Amino acid sequence: MAGTDGAAPGTAVERHESAPLPSGVAVISDDRVENPGFPPYRPRVSDTDPVKERQNERRVFWLFLASMIGSVFAVVAYIVFPIHEGDLGSVRLNNLFLGLGFALGLLGIGFGAVHWSKSLMDGHDMVELRHDTRGKPETIARASEIFTLGNKESGFTRRKLIRNGLLGALVLAPLSAVVIFRDFAPADDPATLLKHTMWEKGTRLARDPNGVPIKASDVTIGSVFHVIPENLNDSEHPLEEKAKAAVLLMRLNPEDLHISEGREDWSFRGIVAYSKICTHVGCPVALYEQQTHHLLCPCHQSQFDITREAAVIFGPAKRPLPQLPITVDEEGYLVAQSDFHEPVGPSFWERSL
Amino acid sequence: MTATATTPATTETKAPTGPGMRFVNWGANYIEDRTSMSGLVKELGRKIFPDHWSFMLGEVALYSFVVILLSGTFLTFFFQASMAPVVYEGSYPTLKGVEMSAAMASTLDISFDVRGGLLMRQVHHWAALLFVASIGLHMLRVFFTGAFRKPREINWVVGFLLFVLAMAEGFTGYSLPDDLLSGNGLRIIDGMVKGIPVIGTWISYLLFGGEFPGEAIVGRLYMLHIMLLPALVIAAIGVHMILLIVNKHTQFAGPGRTEGNVVGNPIMPVFAAKAGGFFFIVFGVIMLIAATVTINPIWNYGPYDPSPVSAGTQPDWYIGFADGTLRLIPPGWEFELWGFTFSMNIIVPIIILVVFLVLVAFYPFIEAFVTGDKREHHMTERPRNAPTRTAIGAAGVTFYAVMWAAASSDLIATHFRLSIEGVTHTLQALLILGPIIAYIVAKRISIALQKKDREIALHGYESGRIVRLPGGEYIEVHEQLSDYERWRLVSYDDYAPLMVRPNANGKITFGTKLRGVMSRWFFEDRIAPVTRTEIEASKHGHH
Ligand code: HEM
Ligand code: FES
Numbered sequence: 012m013a014g015t016d017g018a019a020p021g022t023a024v025e026r027h028e029s030a031p032l033p034s035g036v037a038v039i040s041d042d043r044v045e046n047p048g049f050p051p052y053r054p055r056v057s058d059t060d061p062v063k064e065r066q067n068e069r070r071v072f073w074l075f076l077a078s079m080i081g082s083v084f085a086v087v088a089y090i091v092f093p094i095h096e097g098d099l100g101s102v103r104l105n106n107l108f109l110g111l112g113f114a115l116g117l118l119g120i121g122f123g124a125v126h127w128s129k130s131l132m133d134g135h136d137m138v139e140l141r142h143d144t145r146g147k148p149e150t151i152a153r154a155s156e157i158f159t160l161g162n163k164e165s166g167f168t169r170r171k172l173i174r175n176g177l178l179g180a181l182v183l184a185p186l187s188a189v190v191i192f193r194d195f196a197p198a199d200d201p202a203t204l205l206k207h208t209m210w211e212k213g214t215r216l217a218r219d220p221n222g223v224p225i226k227a228s229d230v231t232i233g234s235v236f237h238v239i240p241e242n243l244n245d246s247e248h249p250l251e252e253k254a255k256a257a258v259l260l261m262r263l264n265p266e267d268l269h270i271s272e273g274r275e276d277w278s279f280r281g282i283v284a285y286s287k288i289c290t291h292v293g294c295p296v297a298l299y300e301q302q303t304h305h306l307l308c309p310c311h312q313s314q315f316d317i318t319r320e321a322a323v324i325f326g327p328a329k330r331p332l333p334q335l336p337i338t339v340d341e342e343g344y345l346v347a348q349s350d351f352h353e354p355v356g357p358s359f360w361e362r363s364l
Numbered sequence: 365m366t367a368t369a370t371t372p373a374t375t376e377t378k379a380p381t382g383p384g385m386r387f388v389n390w391g392a393n394y395i396e397d398r399t400s401m402s403g404l405v406k407e408l409g410r411k412i413f414p415d416h417w418s419f420m421l422g423e424v425a426l427y428s429f430v431v432i433l434l435s436g437t438f439l440t441f442f443f444q445a446s447m448a449p450v451v452y453e454g455s456y457p458t459l460k461g462v463e464m465s466a467a468m469a470s471t472l473d474i475s476f477d478v479r480g481g482l483l484m485r486q487v488h489h490w491a492a493l494l495f496v497a498s499i500g501l502h503m504l505r506v507f508f509t510g511a512f513r514k515p516r517e518i519n520w521v522v523g524f525l526l527f528v529l530a531m532a533e534g535f536t537g538y539s540l541p542d543d544l545l546s547g548n549g550l551r552i553i554d555g556m557v558k559g560i561p562v563i564g565t566w567i568s569y570l571l572f573g574g575e576f577p578g579e580a581i582v583g584r585l586y587m588l589h590i591m592l593l594p595a596l597v598i599a600a601i602g603v604h605m606i607l608l609i610v611n612k613h614t615q616f617a618g619p620g621r622t623e624g625n626v627v628g629n630p631i632m633p634v635f636a637a638k639a640g641g642f643f644f645i646v647f648g649v650i651m652l653i654a655a656t657v658t659i660n661p662i663w664n665y666g667p668y669d670p671s672p673v674s675a676g677t678q679p680d681w682y683i684g685f686a687d688g689t690l691r692l693i694p695p696g697w698e699f700e701l702w703g704f705t706f707s708m709n710i711i712v713p714i715i716i717l718v719v720f721l722v723l724v725a726f727y728p729f730i731e732a733f734v735t736g737d738k739r740e741h742h743m744t745e746r747p748r749n750a751p752t753r754t755a756i757g758a759a760g761v762t763f764y765a766v767m768w769a770a771a772s773s774d775l776i777a778t779h780f781r782l783s784i785e786g787v788t789h790t791l792q793a794l795l796i797l798g799p800i801i802a803y804i805v806a807k808r809i810s811i812a813l814q815k816k817d818r819e820i821a822l823h824g825y826e827s828g829r830i831v832r833l834p835g836g837e838y839i840e841v842h843e844q845l846s847d848y849e850r851w852r853l854v855s856y857d858d859y860a861p862l863m864v865r866p867n868a869n870g871k872i873t874f875g876t877k878l879r880g881v882m883s884r885w886f887f888e889d890r891i892a893p894v895t896r897t898e899i900e901a902s903k904h905g906h907h
Contacts, residue, residue: 109479
């Protein structure tokens with residue numbers, strides 16, 4: 012019998028009868044305070060007062076009635092508040108009234124049931140005895156006997172050769188399935204793909220997103236342009252290409268730029284172009300502070316100093332943003348001299364191989 | 365107890381008559397003859413559930429999951445998990461004619477062209493936030509009350525898996541609409557995966573079906589989101605519930621309650637009514653929020669594009685701690701060796717997160733090792749009565765909280781007009797100092813509360829009533845506790861540090877030494893429970 016219904020107040024407390032288990036560093040004192048047993052039951056008003064009981068009954072019913080009204084209201088709201096194409100207000104009203112109806116339908120049931128249980132159902136605490144989680148000794152003995160029989164009748168531990176054969180086969184079977192994951196992606200080598208972008212000699216720098224090429228003369232000092240390769244939108248995978256090729260273009264006072272050896276001709280009259288893909292984990296680095304010439308990545312706040320070739324001055328990123336070497340073509344449009352000289356974006360294992 | 369339908373069908377049981385009852389009786393017998401259901405009803409029908417507000421947190425988690433299943437199923441009837449580019453022609457004016465993925469377009473359609481669609485999206489998202497939050501609070505309840513002790517260690521691990529699965533469900537779901545924010549979240553995952561040594565580049569490549577973002581990821585995450593992960597969640601919830609029934613519920617100390625009993629309400633009818641009603645309340649509250657508060661307005665963000673800015677945007681709250689850890693790494697943590705790139709700025713956060721989660725998962729086994737206590741424990745402890753555990757928990761919560769706050773470092777900086785550098789450096793310091801301070805403070809408070817409990821158990825409450833003794837001396841009258849009241853204060857498990865002794869071979873093993881050190885750490889500052897003798901003595905002192 013799982014439950015003895017109703018604890019008589021003040022009954023002696025049942026002792027936990029089980030084989031004593033090691034109690035480790037627990038301190039078990041003979042001088043412990045004794046459990047006083049259950050306190051007497053304090054009746055609720057509705058246990059003693061029939062008027063209150065009927066009142067509670069009515070209250071529960073009102074709650075269920077409110078639920079019914081809510082559900083009907085939801086159906087009505089669905090019809091009365093339709094969505095009109097292009098009218099966002101109608102979406103909002105539909106959402107609001109339909110939701111309120113549903114909510115009332117649900118809350119009425121919920122509060123009604125809880126109120127019923129608390130005020131009208133038997134309020135006595137009841138007691139159930141616990142038993143050790145561990146089974147009875149006979150049961151455990153029988154279980155281990157079953158395993159012993161299984162072992163004896165199959166020879167699982169005796170016939171070592173076939174047992175090990177089975178284990179080997181079981182390990183290999185799923186392992187062989189690993190290969191089928193290769194075609195989750197095309198045949199290329201990701202490390203090679205990541206080292207190239209769409210930029211090549213002569214690609215015009217164009218505005219993001221409309222693809223209009225940028226003339227050097229349009230770039231005034233202090234301005235900043237979000238840039239894509241001119242032919243990006245014709246490429247086969249524009250999003251993948253953009254995720255590597257996005258560039259920021261800024262014009263500074265040429266004397267503000269600290270240019271290192273070998274990069275003297277990568278800029279044009281103070282116009283510089285840097286990869287927009289953060290070298291941390293790849294967010295677009297697109298907040299430019301004109302006074303300080305700092306670029307800020309919104310994701311983890313790495314900051315890059317454009318006057319010092321986008322060196323990291325704060326945040327978790329390690330490497331400067333790669334610079335795109337640029338120049339102008341004969342019509343005065345800004346063009347790339349080549350691809351980036353290093354992989355753009357987040358670091359990866361084979362990055363400098 | 366009245367007789368229920370448990371006798372063989374040949375002798376139909378006598379049950380209350382009346383037209384309705386006769387049908388119910390016939391139905392019960394019909395099912396019984398074919399399923400032997402009575403056994404289950406007998407075993408579970410009057411199972412006892414103890415009552416305490418904190419025991420409802422797990423219920424909230426369970427019920428919000430049911431709400432998620434219902435609303436999610438509705439969404440699947442409309443959502444298209446495809447990244448194929450389409451031109452949006454739905455009824456949201458500002459995005460008309462914009463190219464986006466079918467996933468994004470169908471999510472917009474759910475929001476603007478299906479009556480109740482937006483409501484179901486918002487119910488789904490709010491329920492998801494509540495689901496993860498309630499699991500987290502439920503875990504804290506179990507931790508701080510020691511409810512993870514034997515025999516419930518395995519159920520703690522199952523619950524932990526549920527927590528991780530819930531976060532995975534949330535992240536995969538957040539990525540499905542393929543809007544600007546969800547794409548940005550995936551970009552960060554992509555960057556983190558690429559930073560994993562040796563296999564990272566390949567894992568990212570295979571996951572995204574080519575280069576980021578590709579056209580595969582939404583379809584793949586969709587499969588995980590609506591099939592694999594829910595199946596695992598349901599299986600884990602099943603195991604969690606079965607173990608709950610086998611182990612029975614824990615209960616707080618109270619007069620009459622012992623390690624050998626469970627005191628509370630039976631499933632039939634009180635608990636069923638309360639819990640069933642509570643499901644509707646949770647559902648109703650989620651519905652109310654979804655009806656009135658917008659969440660994830662993807663139409664404001666637009667479709668994913670790798671280039672636009674998105675400052676000040678936040679991931680869903682439960683991803684914050686991971687994002688925050690990334691932000692707290694100081695500059696320059698990356699190096700090359702033999703031509704390979706070691707992105708410590710990614711590897712270290714991943715290690716921190718994994719170690720943190722592993723410690724959480726294994727905590728019950730650590731404490732079991734320290735106490736060496738092999739008995740079953742069914743009484744929940746008050747946090748103050750396990751000061752070291754409480755302090756460890758407080759340190760863990762603080763560590764998590766700092767990582768989490770770091771995910772909003774930019775908002776903190778702009779909101780309070782501080783420099784981002786200052787906020788970041790403060791949080792870096794807090795990540796290390798915060799848990800230490802929290803540990804010390806929580807331990808002090810616990811011990812102070814224990815001392816106060818002792819005082820009250822022995823001398824009663826201060827009644828605030830001052831009387832003048834015949835000798836002219838003023839004293840405050842102390843109100844003595846009843847035995848019932850006192851019992852709550854004096855019944856708790858008491859442990860002392862291990863005396864390290866050589867074993868039978870005269871050796872002190874490494875394990876014993878370690879346990880000695882750890883048990884000293886745990887139990888050195890110990891307030892022993894009040895004893896019978898002390899109570900007797902105090903009674904005599906108060907005549
Ligand atoms: C614990 C489990 C789950 C969590 C935490 C969760 C969370 C989420 C979240 C945060 C979203 C984004 C919603 C938005 O647009 O704002 C989402 C989308 C979605 N979820 Fe779930 N979800 C869960 C389980 C499920 C299940 C079981 C189903 C299907 C039966 C489902 C179906 C969907 C669908 C179809 C979408 C995309 C539609 C949309 O974004 O509006 N989800 N989920
Ligand atoms: S992605 Fe730029 S700082 Fe993390």
